Amino acid sequence: MSFIEVKNINKTFKVPEKEKGKLSVLKSFFNRKYKYIKAINNISFSIKKGEIVGYIGPNGAGKSTTIKILSGILVPDSGNVVIDKLVPYKNRREYVSNIGVVFGQRSQLWWDIPAIDSFNLLKDIYKIPDDKYNKNLNELIELLNLKDIINIPVRQLSLGSRMRCEIAASLLHSPKILFLDEPTIGLDAISKKIVRDFIKKLNKKNKVTVILTTHDMADIEALAKRIILIGKGEVLYDGTLSNLQKNYDYLRKIKVKTKDKIKIKRNYIVDEKNTKDGIEFTIDIRKVEISDFIKLLSSKISIIDIDIDSGNIDDLIVRLYEEYKI
């Protein structure tokens, strides 16, 4: 039995549907029509203790819904979830004292008061002993660089500062599992780096299991060895990131700055575009080595400058979404 075991879970939402046409508002006042949306369709996976898993998928794929089921907030229509021997939505109060959750789009801090007051409230809520609380708090203040912002009312903080406080708030009670739902949304480069480094350290030092959803593939690259890709509520891929790259990341863009004009026809050239001061090739590196292609190129034209785009994980995901039609 794995640490986190998810088996065949389903969740359907009922949403009111708006009708078109005249008097539709009046009609729907008396007889409202509903539409059923399957947010999650038969999802299963298991996660070992101490893993960092990136949970990715396009908007509306069911990522947040899954996180909410795993953190005991939503109840699935069918299927089983067992985490650390507990069923999240059945033993909610017992279970949640061992997890930390960060919803990037929401706030758990009290708006009108400094973050430290919210932290003190959380200390009482989770019944954290004094010494443990002080130790955790000092560690978090140092690692997340909170010293200057912790005494300012939350409403006056920038998004990045607030997010760091939010993450600290979720970790005061040293949870065994950390759920991060888009933790880097809207953050600048420095804040992103602080958050990523921190998550890595936390995972290494305290063996915290981390499940992370994000649209920023740099997060995944920096943190998660394993990814689970879902689309339209189903698991499409579950495995390592490097494996995925091998299978999907085979196109390279080569920009050549040149005054010459040529047309090359080879089976490995996917695309050739003339740009303002040169040519842009897209080649398939499964079929040809880049060095061979450059040799061929330099024998035909004079190259002033060359730029090889080394495969972008965002493109990979776009291609993946396209392939799965999600």
Place this chain on the structure above:
Amino acid sequence: MKSYLSYFKLKFTIGLQYRAAALAGISTQIFFGLVYILVYVAFYESDATSIPMPLNELVSFLWLNQAFFALVYLWYKDKDIINLIKTGNIAYELCRPQDVYMMWASKIFGERLSNATLRFLPVIIIAMLLPAPFNLDLSITLPRFIIFIISFILSSLLMTFLVLLYHIICLFTLDEKGIVNIFMVVSDILSGLVLPIPFFPTFFQNIANILPFRYISDFPFRLYVGNIPLKEGVIGIVVQIIWMIILIIIGQILMKKALNKAVIQGG
């Protein structure tokens, strides 16, 4: 228990920060107190034959209503809780190892009590200093005072659980407008805050006596001014306790139902 108490503490300290709001509250309460009393004085002067309640008792009763208004009125909406439901931030509430029902009850009670603490004393002092027949008369016997204190504590709790029930209904409607507002207005009338219960036609008096609403302000304050005999007061306290238990049970059941099929707004 300590963790619920800290919600209460926090709400209380936040509430105490808003001094301007308290000042506005005090002036509103004094203004409304005076308007009500002037109307009733005029009414009593024109026809004193069919009065259900002596004027001095009525005046003191109205002042007590105004002084403790923050603890007794029923169309109260806790902005935080409503926002939690509307924006979906309730997700965080559910990640806490706590009973959401008790958590929300302590939030509501904390805010209402902090409002009342800042406001009641100035209103009472000013009302006592007014010339007769407009003044508040606080004289009371000791046994009556003891029964009043018990009934007043119970009425504040009853108010909390009743208001909380409206907020739980919002979990189903996902908005506080509509049905919840109707409930709030009806309960406000039946609580005797708009028109004291003795002025109701007998039929409506009977209805009001069965429902919990009048046990929140009408019962403890009329008990204080001596309009309700002590024996009836003890019975009233039993009714308060019964209603409190009923409201808690209904609230807990509804809450459980709502959370089982919770929809978190906004993804």
